[in-house]
Amino acid sequence: MRTLQPWKSLKLSLKARFNLENSCKMKTLHFENKDKPFLWEKNMSCLKMWKRLLLFLLAILMMTGCAFGTKAADKSQSKSDTPKSNVTATKETKGASQKPAEGKLMTVKLNSGYDMPVLGLGTWTQNNTTTAESVYFALKNGYRLIDTARYYGNEKGVGEGVKRAIADGIVKRGDVFVTSKIMPGNYNNAAAAIDASLKDLQLDYLDLMQIHQPGSNDKAVYQAMEQGVKDGKLRSIGISNYYTKQQVDEVLSYAKIMPAVIQNENHIYYQNTALQNYVKQYGIVIECWYPFGGRGNTRDSFENKTIVEIAKAHEKTPAQIILRWQIQAGYVTIPGSANPQHIAENIAVFDFALSADEMQKIAGLNQQRRYENW
Numbered sequence: 474m475r476t477l478q479p480w481k482s483l484k485l486s487l488k489a490r491f492n493l494e495n496s497c498k499m500k501t502l503h504f505e506n507k508d509k510p511f512l513w514e515k516n517m518s519c520l521k522m523w524k525r526l527l528l529f530l531l532a533i534l535m536m537t538g539c540a541f542g543t544k545a546a547d548k549s550q551s552k553s554d555t556p557k558s559n560v561t562a563t564k565e566t567k568g569a570s571q572k573p574a575e576g577k578l579m580t581v582k583l584n585s586g587y588d589m590p591v592l593g594l595g596t597w598t599q600n601n602t603t604t605a606e607s608v609y610f611a612l613k614n615g616y617r618l619i620d621t622a623r624y625y626g627n628e629k630g631v632g633e634g635v636k637r638a639i640a641d642g643i644v645k646r647g648d649v650f651v652t653s654k655i656m657p658g659n660y661n662n663a664a665a666a667i668d669a670s671l672k673d674l675q676l677d678y679l680d681l682m683q684i685h686q687p688g689s690n691d692k693a694v695y696q697a698m699e700q701g702v703k704d705g706k707l708r709s710i711g712i713s714n715y716y717t718k719q720q721v722d723e724v725l726s727y728a729k730i731m732p733a734v735i736q737n738e739n740h741i742y743y744q745n746t747a748l749q750n751y752v753k754q755y756g757i758v759i760e761c762w763y764p765f766g767g768r769g770n771t772r773d774s775f776e777n778k779t780i781v782e783i784a785k786a787h788e789k790t791p792a793q794i795i796l797r798w799q800i801q802a803g804y805v806t807i808p809g810s811a812n813p814q815h816i817a818e819n820i821a822v823f824d825f826a827l828s829a830d831e832m833q834k835i836a837g838l839n840q841q842r843r844y845e846n847w
């Protein structure tokens with residue numbers, strides 16, 4: 474009997490730990506109370522013990538296997554599946570020292586096959602020095618899309634900001650989606666304009682290059698961009714300030730590479746849903762400039778009663794409600810800011826969602842009213 478003591482205590486502790494059935498407990502007690510138990514009974518008890526131990530270990534192995542299996546399945550799914558809505562959470566940067574401020578930055582799959590973040594930093598009216606600071610700060614705070622244009626005169630600043638963020642291990646080049654635009658003054662030599670942008674940005678390729686606005690020779694400009702894609706200088710190409718079906722159709726009539734993005738003025742008072750619905754069939758995404766109406770006009774949007782009410786309900790700012798509405802409505806948005814507090818605030822829109830009713834209310838604010846006429 475004495476030799477059985479360690480097994481018995483192990484058996485009891487196992488039972489206590491894994492909540493064995495009462496019937497087993499009864500058996501054990503009975504076994505313990507016997508003065509001279511038969512040898513086979515002892516052996517049987519030991520065997521049962523081992524059996525249970527093995528079953529327990531087997532169960533643990535299976536559970537661990539299942540967990541790994543599920544993870545592997547998840548991974549392979551995210552790699553191979555094309556997202557239904559073509560909007561997905563962005564992959565986290567390996568080794569990045571900073572993550573998005575809140576929630577996960579989302580991306581949209583472009584018709585070029587590349588993923589574009591649905592929210593980025595606009596840099597219009599910022600000089601090179603300010604731009605370098607705001608781009609660096611934005612990347613540090615989770616932004617992965619930066620919008621500039623040859624016309625803004627700040628491509629060097631964007632390049633500086635990106636370069637510093639890469640040097641500091643915040644991002645790798647492949648994590649950042651950089652957009653620029655060919656300005657009308659360069660339409661006669663678009664190929665040279667592409668090279669000039671790349672040089673100022675200190676980049677080997679641009680993620681997206683757009684024609685800044687329609688011009689007399691935008692066909693040649695578009696073709697130069699197509700050549701840029703063939704040469705590996707541009708990944709995706711697009712247009713900007715094309716507001717009607719007719720304007721888009723004209724580009725499509727000569728385009729050999731489909732435009733991936735149309736960047737237009739778009740905000741609560743100008744929601745060109747007709748264009749968005751029309752270009753959906755081509756997988757073209759609409760990107761909104763002036764999400765807040767532009768500098769000097771932001772109070773119009775931020776003090777709108779409906780926006781303020783929804784903001785209160787979600788404990789968010791009016792700016793965040795507007796950006797969230799644009800993302801949920803299927804747009805890419807690029808709020809412009811040189812203010813660190815605003816830059817951080819503007820990306821904190823991935824931790825809440827607007828209801829269908831709220832989306833409808835904001836859709837109802839549309840007046841087809843633009844602030845600019847280009």
Ligand SMILES: NC(=O)c1ccc[n+]([C@@H]2O[C@H](COP(=O)([O-])OP(=O)(O)OC[C@H]3O[C@@H](n4cnc5c(N)ncnc54)[C@H](OP(=O)(O)O)[C@@H]3O)[C@@H](O)[C@H]2O)c1
Nearest residue numbers: 595596597762763764765766767792808809810811812815
């Ligand atoms: N393709 C085109 O023709 C075209 C035309 C215009 C613009 N764009 C692009 O679109 C981007 C966005 O447009 P935008 O910058 O002109 O106008 P916007 O984003 O509608 O508004 C910018 C204004 O909003 C303020 N702001 C930003 N975030 C804020 C917040 N959370 N709370 C309060 N105020 C906030 C900014 O001030 P602070 O700096 O103080 O934050 C600035 O005064 C441009 O930067 C540019 O990249 C393209």
